[in-house]
Amino acid sequence: MDKHIRIITVSSLALLGMLCISSGVMYNSLQSNSVDEKVLVIVEQKQVSKETDVDIKLKNLTIEVNTPLSVKIIDYLDSAVSDEVLANLKLDTSSVNVTEPGTYNYTITYKKKTYQGIIIVKEKEVTTNTLQSITLKTININIGTTLSPDISNYVIEPLTDDVKSTMLIDLSKVNVNLAGSYQYTITYNNSIYTGTIVVTESQPTLSTNIGEPTSIPEPNPNPDPTQEPTT
Numbered sequence: 001m002d003k004h005i006r007i008i009t010v011s012s013l014a015l016l017g018m019l020c021i022s023s024g025v026m027y028n029s030l031q032s033n034s035v036d037e038k039v040l041v042i043v044e045q046k047q048v049s050k051e052t053d054v055d056i057k058l059k060n061l062t063i064e065v066n067t068p069l070s071v072k073i074i075d076y077l078d079s080a081v082s083d084e085v086l087a088n089l090k091l092d093t094s095s096v097n098v099t100e101p102g103t104y105n106y107t108i109t110y111k112k113k114t115y116q117g118i119i120i121v122k123e124k125e126v127t128t129n130t131l132q133s134i135t136l137k138t139i140n141i142n143i144g145t146t147l148s149p150d151i152s153n154y155v156i157e158p159l160t161d162d163v164k165s166t167m168l169i170d171l172s173k174v175n176v177n178l179a180g181s182y183q184y185t186i187t188y189n190n191s192i193y194t195g196t197i198v199v200t201e202s203q204p205t206l207s208t209n210i211g212e213p214t215s216i217p218e219p220n221p222n223p224d225p226t227q228e229p230t231t
Contacts (some may be wrong), residue, residue, distance in 0.1 A: 054081065054085055054110065055079055056077070056079060056081060056085075056089075056108065056110060056115050057077070057078040057079040057115075058076055058077065058078055058106075058108060058115050058116070058117030059075075059076055059077070059078045059117060060117060060118040060119075060120070061076070061117070061118070061119045061120070062119075062120040062122060063098065063119065063120070063121055063122070064121075064122060064123070064124045064125070065098065065099065065100070065101060065121055065122070065123055065124055066098055066099060067098060067121075068098070069093050069096060069098060069119075071091075073086065073089050073091045073108065074086065076091065076106070076108060076117060077108075085110065088110060088111065089108050089109070089110050090108065090109040090110075091106070091107075091108050092106060092107045092108070092109070093106045093119070096119050096121070097121070098121055100121065101121050101122055101123050102120075102121055103118060103119075103120050103121075104118070104119045104120075104121065105117070105118060105119075106118075106119055130163065130189070131157055131159075131163060131188075131189075132189075133189075133191070133193075134155050134156075134157055134186065134188055134193055135155070135156040135157060135193075136154055136155060136156070136184075136186060136193050136194065136195030137153075137154055137155070137156055137195060138195065138196045138197075138198065139153075139154065139195070139196070139197040139198070140197075140198045140200065141176065141197065141198070141199055141200070142199070142200055142201070142202045143176065143177060143178070143179060143199055143200070143201060143202060144176060144177060144202075145176055145199075146176070147171050147174060147176060147197075149169075151164050151167050151169050151186065152164065154169065154184070154186060154195060155167075155186065163188075166188060166189070167186055167187065167188045168186065168187040168188075169184065169185070169186045169187075170184060170185045170186075170187075171184050171197075174197050174199070175199070176199055178199065179199050179200055179201050180198075180199055181196060181197075181198050181199075182196070182197045182198075182199065183195070183196060183197075184196075184197055
C-alpha cells in the first residue's frame with residue numbers, strides 16, 4: 001500500500017515538474033515573441049519616420065520671355081535633399097509656355113506625392129540707355145563701294161550693343177554700281193527713320209603740274225668733244 005502511495009506521489013511530482021517546465025518554456029516563448037514583435041514595431045516606426053522627414057520645397061521662379069527652362073531638378077528646389085531623393089524626383093514643366101508672358105505652374109513628383117511651384121514669364125525689360133530717337137547720316141560713296149553692315153556707321157548718335165541689337169537696317173534700294181541718290185531706312189523703337197546714300201562716279205586723279213610751264217634744259221657749258229651733238 002505504501003509503495004502504491006509512493007508511486008502515485010512520485011508520479012504527481014513528476015507531473016507537476018513537467019507542468020512547470022512546460023509553463024517555463026511557454027513563458028520564454030511568449031517573451032521571445034514579444035521581444036521580436038517590439039523590435040519589428042520599432043523598425044517599422046523608423047522607416048515611416050524616415051519617409052516623412054523628406055521636406056521638399058520648390059522655388060517660385062521669374063524669367064524673361066524666350067528664356068529656356070533648366071532641365072536640372074536641383075535648380076527648382078528651395079530645400080536641400082539627399083542624392084537618393086534627388087535621383088527619384090520627376091520634373092514636369094510641360095504647362096509652361098516661355099514664349100508668352102504669364103504665370104504658370106510646374107510640378108515635381110516624389111513617391112506618388114506631387115509638389116507644385118510657380119514660374120512667371122515676363123516681357124524683356126527695356127534698357128535704361130534706350131534712345132528716344134535717332135538721326136541718320138547722309139553717306140557719300142564712289143561707285144562699286146561695298147556698304148558697311150555696321151549700323152553705327154549710319155547713325156549720328158553713339159550706340160551701345162544692346163541698342164544696335166534692336167535696330168533693323170534696310171539697304172536694299174541702294175545700287176552701288178550706278179551713280180545716283182538712294183534712300184535707306186533703319187527701324188528702331190517702332191519707328192522708321194530714312195537716310196540718304198549718294199553714289200558718285202570715281203573722279204580721275206589730276207596731275208599737280210597742270211598749268212605750270214615745261215622747263216627747258218640748259219646747254220652744257222663744257223661739252224665732251226668725243227660726244228656727238230644731239231640733233
